[in-house]
Amino acid sequence: MDFWGEPVRVGELLDGTWELKRLIGKGGMAEVWSAADVRTGGEAAVKFLRPDTEDLRCLDPQELEEETVALRGRFRREARFLSELRHPGIPEFYGQGSRRGLPYLVMQLIDGLSLHAFLVRCAPLPLSSAAAVAVQVADALACAHIRPLVHRDLKPHNIMLSAEGVAVLIDFGIAKPLGAHVTNYTRQGSTLGSRGYQAPEQILEKEPTTRTDIYAFGCVCYELFTGSRPFMAADHHTLNDMHLKSEPLAPSLHGAGVPPELDELILRMLAKSPQERPDAVEALETFRSMAPRSGDPAPSPRLVPDPTAPFRSPRTSPTRPGRPAPDAEEWLDPSEVADLCDAASLEIEENAPADAVGRLAELAPRVRAEWGVRRPVVARVWRIAAEGLRLAGECGGAAKLYDGLAGELGPGDGENAVAARAVARLRAAECRLAFGEIDAALRVIADCLSLAGELPAQLAERITDVCSEVTVDVEERCADPDAGD
The missing domain is CATH 1.10.510.10 (Transferase(Phosphotransferase) domain 1)
Structure with missing residues (x-):
C-alpha cells in the first residue's frame, strides 16, 4: 500500500501485541496513540508518521518521495536514540515496526x-x-x-x-x-x-x-x-x-x-x-x-x-526522579562491584560494551564517595567504565571519568603513575574531539610526547602509542569534519 495507506483506527493490533486505544496527540508530521499490551495489560505510546498533513499533500511526486524518505530516516534515528538513552526523564523505548508501510515507534506512555x-x-x-x-x-x-x-x-x-x-x-x-x-x-x-x-x-x-x-x-x-x-x-x-x-x-x-x-x-x-x-x-x-x-x-x-x-517523597531520589532512592544504611558490596568490573571487562574484550559497562559507569561516583580515592578498586572501576563508555561512543561520560583518572584517582607518584595519568589525559582529549576540541587535543599530545621523553622506554612507548591513535583521529577530523560519524 502507498504512503497514504489506510487511516490508523481504534482496536487495531500491531505485531500481535499492541492494541490501539485512542489518539492522544498530533504533531507536525506524527501522531501518537495509547496502546495496551494484550498479553500483559501494560500500556505504551505508539508514534506513527502522519500521512494526512496538508504539507505533504501539496508536494509534487518527487518532493513527496524525498520528504517521505527523510521522515522515515527521522523515525529510524529517533528509535536508535531512544534505545541508547536510559534516563527516567526520557521515554523508555519498547520497539518499532511497520503498519501497511507506515513506520511506528513504541515507547513508554507518559500519563x-x-x-x-x-x-x-x-x-x-x-x-x-x-x-x-x-x-x-x-x-x-x-x-x-x-x-x-x-x-x-x-x-x-x-x-x-x-x-x-x-x-x-x-x-x-x-x-x-x-x-x-x-x-x-x-x-x-x-x-x-x-x-x-x-x-x-x-x-x-x-x-x-x-x-x-x-x-x-x-x-x-x-x-x-x-x-x-x-x-x-x-x-x-x-x-x-x-x-x-x-x-x-x-x-x-x-x-x-x-x-x-x-x-x-x-x-x-x-x-x-x-x-x-x-x-x-x-x-x-x-x-x-x-x-x-x-x-x-x-x-x-x-x-x-x-x-x-x-x-x-522519601520513595524517590531528587537527583533521579522516579527511581528508588538508595537506603542510607546500605553500602556497596565490594564483591558485587568486583564481579561487575569483571563483567564489564569481558564486554570490552568482546568489543561490545553494554549493560555491565553502563551499570559500572552509574556506580563510579558512588564508589568514589563511599571508598575514597586511594583504594585501588576505585581507580579500577573508573578505568573500566571510562574505557567502556569510550568504546560505546559515550564521549562526554568517558571524558569525565578519564579526567578523574588523570587527577585525584591517579595511582601514586611513581613513573608508572605518571604514564597512567598521561594516558588518561590523552583518552580524555580523544573523547572531547567529538565536541570539536581539536586544539586542546593537540596541546595534550605535545605535552605527553614531551613527558614520554623523560620515562623508561616501555612506559614511553605506552604513551606514544596512544598519542599516535589520537593524532590519527585529529588528522581525520581536520581532513573531514564528519569523519567517524
Whole structure:
C-alpha cells in the first residue's frame, strides 16, 4: 500500500501485541496513540508518521518521495536514540515496526500533560515548583548531551509531566549526534526548531551544538520561572530579529522572588554566543539548590500534577526522579562491584560494551564517595567504565571519568603513575574531539610526547602509542569534519 495507506483506527493490533486505544496527540508530521499490551495489560505510546498533513499533500511526486524518505530516516534515528538513552526523564523505548508501510515507534506512555498545558493552567509557579521541573529537564538534557546528542526542539510542548510529577523530555525526531553529517532531517529551506525557542544559530541555519539546546532550555526556564517568554512579537520575522539582536529583561523584573543567581544563570543561557552559555550540568546544579527536599510541604495552592512530589517523597531520589532512592544504611558490596568490573571487562574484550559497562559507569561516583580515592578498586572501576563508555561512543561520560583518572584517582607518584595519568589525559582529549576540541587535543599530545621523553622506554612507548591513535583521529577530523560519524 502507498504512503497514504489506510487511516490508523481504534482496536487495531500491531505485531500481535499492541492494541490501539485512542489518539492522544498530533504533531507536525506524527501522531501518537495509547496502546495496551494484550498479553500483559501494560500500556505504551505508539508514534506513527502522519500521512494526512496538508504539507505533504501539496508536494509534487518527487518532493513527496524525498520528504517521505527523510521522515522515515527521522523515525529510524529517533528509535536508535531512544534505545541508547536510559534516563527516567526520557521515554523508555519498547520497539518499532511497520503498519501497511507506515513506520511506528513504541515507547513508554507518559500519563500526564505537557508543560505547556501545565503552565497555561498553573502559572505563575512557586520558585521551588519551577525549580523541580527545571532540575528534572536539566538532568535529562545532560544525559543526552553526554552522548553527545542535540535535541534541537526543546520547548514546553515537548516536555511532559507525568501523573507522579516526573518531567519527561520527549520527541527526539529531529535530534542529531553532535558533529554528525546527517541529511534529510527536514526539507531544504526550512529552519529546525520551534518559533520562540530557536537559538540564534538555528535561526541563521548554522551547525547546532549542545549549547543550542541550552538556549532553548533558557527560553523554557524563563517562562517556567516568570510565566512570560523572553521575547514576544506578533510576526515570525520580528520575533526572530529579537532573538538575534535583543537582550531579554532579567527574569526578576517579571516575577518577585527570583534570586540573583537565577537571573544570572538564565540570562547566560540566553546569551547570543553559544560559547557564553553554561552547560546542562552547571544549570542542573543551580536549579537543584532551589528545588524542594525530602519532607518539605506540598505547594499551596495544590498542583496537579505536582512536580515537587519526586523530591518531597522519601520513595524517590531528587537527583533521579522516579527511581528508588538508595537506603542510607546500605553500602556497596565490594564483591558485587568486583564481579561487575569483571563483567564489564569481558564486554570490552568482546568489543561490545553494554549493560555491565553502563551499570559500572552509574556506580563510579558512588564508589568514589563511599571508598575514597586511594583504594585501588576505585581507580579500577573508573578505568573500566571510562574505557567502556569510550568504546560505546559515550564521549562526554568517558571524558569525565578519564579526567578523574588523570587527577585525584591517579595511582601514586611513581613513573608508572605518571604514564597512567598521561594516558588518561590523552583518552580524555580523544573523547572531547567529538565536541570539536581539536586544539586542546593537540596541546595534550605535545605535552605527553614531551613527558614520554623523560620515562623508561616501555612506559614511553605506552604513551606514544596512544598519542599516535589520537593524532590519527585529529588528522581525520581536520581532513573531514564528519569523519567517524
